[in-house]
Amino acid sequence: MFARSFQLDQLRKSKCDSTIKIIFGIRRSGKSTLINQYQAWLKQDGISCRQIKTIDFEQDLNFFALNITTIVNKIKKSLIKEQVNYLFLDELESLPNYQQLVRQLVKLTNVDLYITGSDHQICKLAQHFPSQLIAVRPFRFHEFIDFHHQPADFTSLYHYLNRGGFPFVQNIRDDASVRNYSEDVLNTIILKGLMQHPGLVNPNLLKHLITFLAHHPGVPINVSQAVAALQERNIQVSNKTLASYLAFVQEGFLFTACPELNLTTGTVKKTNVQYFPVDPGFRCLLTNHQGALSATNLTMLVYNELTARGFQVYSGQKGRHPVTFIATRGTKRLFFQFNFSFLNQAAYDRAINGLRHLPATAERTLIIAKPGDHAWGKDEEFAAISLLDWLVNE
Template sequence: MFTRSLQLDQSIKYSDKSWIKVITGVRRSGKSILLRQVKDSLRRSGVSMDQLHVVRFNQLHRQLLIDWPSLAASIEKKLAAKKENYLFLDELDQVDAVVPLLQDLLSRGNVNLFVTAATRSLIGRLSPLRAQLVVIPVLPLGFSEFCRYQGHPADHQALYRYLNTGGFPFAQGVHDAHSLGNYLDEVFNTILVGGFTKHGTLCNPFLTRQLAIFLATQLGEAVNASKAVSGLRTAGVSVSNKTLATYLTFLQDTFLFYPCYELDLARNRTKPTNVKYYPVDPSLRNYLTNQKGALSQANLEALIFIELVRRGYLVHSSKRFTFIADRGQQRSYIQFRYSLRSQHDYDQVLAATLPASAHKQLIVMQAGDMVVTAPDLPLIRLTDWLVTPQVNPVDHVAHGLVEDDVGPALGGEDKLL
């Protein structure tokens, strides 16, 4: 029951019934626990038990899910009359007719909706209600949360442990590698089973796993269609570009992997090919590759990318910078180097010049002894960056966010939010 303070504060901040709170994220990341914590907070504020209602759609009979009017009627029977009712709809992406169901419930005027979803595509399906949506992303625990949960100081040893334990909440109580592997196997298979149930065109779990393994082995490397097809053929899987795109979309839709597209700074446009893919949690990379997580450039780069996503940034790669991160009106140019052992290494970083007014950060794992920091490029140790609260943090819930698609899949055009 670790408290996700930021997400809980956001859920409470937008608890007015005029908003539909949609809590999204990979399975087992803590969405249902967050709902329980929201309920507890409402109880402490004076809301009575008869005003709180939880519907877990993964536990309902499939026929009832198809017949949404019957489902709406069964929910409405439980609502308290002449009171505001707080409805917690867990795993709503199990339902086909989500819009008419929510519209029916909202038409009563005394319903306040909290929703969880384990797929990105649900947001697109909710487009008719976009003006009322607040999307609150939940990812596995970040390094800072991991340290607080485990009581570790934020040092290199804790970072190594985090790379190998990961941030899935339940995994924090697992104390041996075999049990952790079994748990991650269960997480991965649960995602496959749930996803294949909703995606009627998917029928090959072996292909899905091999594609996930391939992406995990290419951490930090740009991937295009021909490279992916070639890599899968090496693993004994023959696949067309079209089929590959469908399964890659599935891995993104279920939040297992996040794409990072290259940004052409001259035109301020994303490039549709050569995309980097990062797993939502470092433990998944270890599980898929059957390797321990080392404190390497690629693994730590993946950690920074997911941390930027967790903080609400839209993140791109660049030929000149490790990442370019946008949030609201702020753009940050981020360079990451494992170490800077000489002035020459530092001068290479400085070669990517920008106007003095640009927000730039140089993040390093090991600073070295010969570095002279330029005034407009602060040098930050990675462990400090991962745990330091942001200056003037913005509320990064997304209002009216609708994704028409989960993004391009090896050759499609990017759809920016």
């Protein structure tokens, strides 16, 4: 069991701090494993097994026959009086009206509450209750090489792009079994997600949509364009319906939306959105292509790494001078230009025009996939770093 040290530290620091710990992320990304590791730490820290309670709402179907009041009373009876009880509600979004259950449980003074969910809707609990949001994603590149005890080089990067970061996949030997597992994960996300969204009833449309998005990571797409592309494949769908399915693939963490930020006006263009798959292995599966060390795949990797670092990410546009990504976190705003390589100084100059037209006070970084394949003049206005160094040095 590979330890997610960052997430474990988040849990340890927030132990008994009166917040709800909401652990969220795509299915099979390791949420339950993280919980098991944290519970083992609690026991090492002197917490008795009787104080640790876990309810898996996907596996224990008995709770679905009960109303919320009955469930609360059932939980209350299991608690140890005059001691802190560590209550873990796994895949809580499976339970209808789970918000009402949380509203009752937060009133209990002897409960430290932990919730996991595979739908982004679970994060909305943080709008109503003091909460700590803890994201669990497929392995990032630095976790992948740590797991496999590999150096950070283009060989390991190539393997990561093809295998992806789902934890269980790392122990599978042959490519066919990796593909079968990834397909099983994808089908589970689709089927379970549709069960929880009764307004969405067309798995065939959903599969075509995510295949289309997987073929076009980093390409600005609006709903009308996606509708037209699907209609060319004889998939009939309206703009309104497709917008609902686009929301679904984001809520289930299959894809993340990267809207365009106009740096001149400061406005977000909601109709010009790039979509990136949460894991490179999904792109390989859906496109039936190997994850080559291409500019498209590596741009996807940069985007996913920025979101894993806790940034809200936008594509940037300032007149005719685009910036690959703008990353914001709190009051901090960073600008990134990514390029695969440069053939000559002129190519370098064209690529960095977007960075040069930003204010001198802006924190700007040029990320280069293959810095040894070109020559360029040093520019003291911003930092330049190789992709491999950037991925392993946060």
